[in-house]
Amino acid sequence: GRARKGVKTMKGIWKNGLALLLALAMAGSVCPSAAASETLADRFNADAPIQEESGKEIPSYADWLAARELEQYADAVQNIEVPPTAYSRAEGAAPEMPAEYAGKTGVLCMTEGNSYVEWIVNAPQKGLYELEIAYYTGGGNLPISRSVYINGEQPYEEASSLNLYRLFAHDGKPRVNSLGDEVRPQDVAVEKWVTARLYDSMGTYSTPLKFALEAGENTLRLEYVDQPVAIAAIRLCAPETIRPYSQVLEEWQAAGYQDATQSISFQAEGDSLLEKNDFSITMYGDSDIYAQPKGVTQVRMNVMGGYTWKNGGQAITWRFEAKESGLYKLALRGAQFWNDGLPSVRRIEIDHAVPFEEFLEYAFPYSRGAYTTVLADPEGEPYLIYLSEGWHELTMTVQLGVTAEVFDAVNRNILLLSETVRDIVMITGSSPDVNYDYELDKTIPTLMGDLQTLSDGMTWITEALLKVSNRQPSVINSFEQIKSQMEAMIRNPDSIPRRIDDLNNALTTMGELLNTVIEQPYMVDHFAFMPPQAPVDNPQSNFWDKFIATMQNFFASFRKDYNAVGSFAGDMPVTQTLEVWITKGKEWGEILKELTDSAFTSRTGIQIHLNIMPSGSIGTGANPLLLSINSGTAPDVGMGIAANQPVEYAIRNALADLSAMPGFEEVRARFYDDILIPFSYQDKVYALPETMNTRLLY
Numbered sequence: 190g191r192a193r194k195g196v197k198t199m200k201g202i203w204k205n206g207l208a209l210l211l212a213l214a215m216a217g218s219v220c221p222s223a224a225a226s227e228t229l230a231d232r233f234n235a236d237a238p239i240q241e242e243s244g245k246e247i248p249s250y251a252d253w254l255a256a257r258e259l260e261q262y263a264d265a266v267q268n269i270e271v272p273p274t275a276y277s278r279a280e281g282a283a284p285e286m287p288a289e290y291a292g293k294t295g296v297l298c299m300t301e302g303n304s305y306v307e308w309i310v311n312a313p314q315k316g317l318y319e320l321e322i323a324y325y326t327g328g329g330n331l332p333i334s335r336s337v338y339i340n341g342e343q344p345y346e347e348a349s350s351l352n353l354y355r356l357f358a359h360d361g362k363p364r365v366n367s368l369g370d371e372v373r374p375q376d377v378a379v380e381k382w383v384t385a386r387l388y389d390s391m392g393t394y395s396t397p398l399k400f401a402l403e404a405g406e407n408t409l410r411l412e413y414v415d416q417p418v419a420i421a422a423i424r425l426c427a428p429e430t431i432r433p434y435s436q437v438l439e440e441w442q443a444a445g446y447q448d449a450t451q452s453i454s455f456q457a458e459g460d461s462l463l464e465k466n467d468f469s470i471t472m473y474g475d476s477d478i479y480a481q482p483k484g485v486t487q488v489r490m491n492v493m494g495g496y497t498w499k500n501g502g503q504a505i506t507w508r509f510e511a512k513e514s515g516l517y518k519l520a521l522r523g524a525q526f527w528n529d530g531l532p533s534v535r536r537i538e539i540d541h542a543v544p545f546e547e548f549l550e551y552a553f554p555y556s557r558g559a560y561t562t563v564l565a566d567p568e569g570e571p572y573l574i575y576l577s578e579g580w581h582e583l584t585m586t587v588q589l590g591v592t593a594e595v596f597d598a599v600n601r602n603i604l605l606l607s608e609t610v611r612d613i614v615m616i617t618g619s620s621p622d623v624n625y626d627y628e629l630d631k632t633i634p635t636l637m638g639d640l641q642t643l644s645d646g647m648t649w650i651t652e653a654l655l656k657v658s659n660r661q662p663s664v665i666n667s668f669e670q671i672k673s674q675m676e677a678m679i680r681n682p683d684s685i686p687r688r689i690d691d692l693n694n695a696l697t698t699m700g701e702l703l704n705t706v707i708e709q710p711y712m713v714d715h716f717a718f719m720p721p722q723a724p725v726d727n728p729q730s731n732f733w734d735k736f737i738a739t740m741q742n743f744f745a746s747f748r749k750d751y752n753a754v755g756s757f758a759g760d761m762p763v764t765q766t767l768e769v770w771i772t773k774g775k776e777w778g779e780i781l782k783e784l785t786d787s788a789f790t791s792r793t794g795i796q797i798h799l800n801i802m803p804s805g806s807i808g809t810g811a812n813p814l815l816l817s818i819n820s821g822t823a824p825d826v827g828m829g830i831a832a833n834q835p836v837e838y839a840i841r842n843a844l845a846d847l848s849a850m851p852g853f854e855e856v857r858a859r860f861y862d863d864i865l866i867p868f869s870y871q872d873k874v875y876a877l878p879e880t881m882n883t884r885l886l887y
Contacts, residue, residue: 262316277308282303305413315402315403318400320397322353323422331355357378358463368487396549449576453509455715463506467504517718520562520564522713523714524559529555531705534588535550535585613689627685628682629686667699766798769828770828836870860878865878
């Protein structure tokens, strides 16, 4: 992967935030200024590593790798096998070593009770290795996380939490409810053995992380962070070289590979969808007239990913069959219309290997709507991919790509601004006297330089975003505003005490923009591996297409209840129907409806008719619930109602007494003893809580 400044974790931000809080607590006090020989910008050196609480410096991966190259560490050329059960040391409970686990022997099981497990590794030569682990994906929904230590030390910040991902698939095709809409299938865990090399958990680097070993004896330690895991193999591998497309194509042509003559097409959300490494990645319905299958007046699950497929490391895999061997170009219909102007980046693999360097970080530009694109070089020449006859897998993984350096720059400027605000507040207090001349430019000799550094940082971020975007992203306006504020303070230092709120708002704004910059959403409709010379259709909705779809939805609204959540027919005859109003989103309602259909209606014969109400509509004043009670058309159950409302209705004899119903004591035992007090009146209970919050002290 390309060398770039490492992305810092939020540890540094928390430390600076704590210091800022302490400074605010000292409001009104005056503290000595920093020594003139040390500027705040120096203390925030752009290359300065974050420190562990022990005081030992931990660099970013990019800085660590650059230092290893200066020390002439070369990529290893041999793999090293490390038998999992031949560990040399363990902290906490001893790891389990069953005779056989899921069809394999020699397996080591790490659970929460195992603080860490350590192995001795004998390296034939000094060099850089990639860490590969064969593990079992079953056991939960969350990724398996471990810290990696080499020779007793964490080599770089990213090694503090590395993920081994679990896998998920759909339990079937979308089901059609009573309204004629498709509802996405449930996710099921894919339990199998997987061999994977370790990447950073944020998707910053497009190649596996490297670890340095000395010639001779070394130690490798895996420290528990989250989730148990069964490990069947550990290898320290020689890094793979991924060559540029031009070299790979030349090799294919020299081997006599011919252009394919047949196309391979498949839907992103269809039967070809094999698995995903995060259960939050979902299919959903797109009403675009050219999405397949078409879903204009009825919801059809016809696209995959979108805003649920945006975090670094999230991956989707599709399986397809090539009827003939040959060279294909890859076309797909998709869209990135969430982050205004910013591209979305994916690492593209065929059969679990990146075919050439350009697919390590392939950027899909921002668009206002879905369109078909052929994966091509900057000049528009399609990339060709060789596929042999038979079955293949296509994997696309979220990478930060071109925005990683921007994220790093924003993160560093947040740290600098946090320290700047802290130093100012230590002099002025949290509520400065606007009539007092603090002479901050003299009291804090480093202040003007720090403000200029921040201004320059905003300029660099703005220019970097423009370079990677196909239009001016809206986030640039916020960075330009912060730059303007910094320059105004530089011109007039006496205004700084009056502009403390501007500095705090800038800190908040940059924190929010940090999330925007790292999000990489992308929606996929369908794929096509095509012969190189085959024409590519690129239908896009125009004004009349959208107008016709709007009119179709308008007329459909007279016969379709858009506020209702559809039911699924079952074998149990329906004997009664309960009317339920809920003030939450439709997806939330669909999940609840699926649960009631499968676990309640199928068992009791009582059907739930669920209606979605606007959020907050059942509150004080003349709301729909109050009006329905007065008119005698009230629902049987209301959900999402404010906690202070049940007693108000109970006083007026508008609610049923739950405590008089059969089974109440059994249900009551699920909650904390005092949680029903706000819903009680005259020793009767009129509501149950939907959620319980627990506050923890760390």
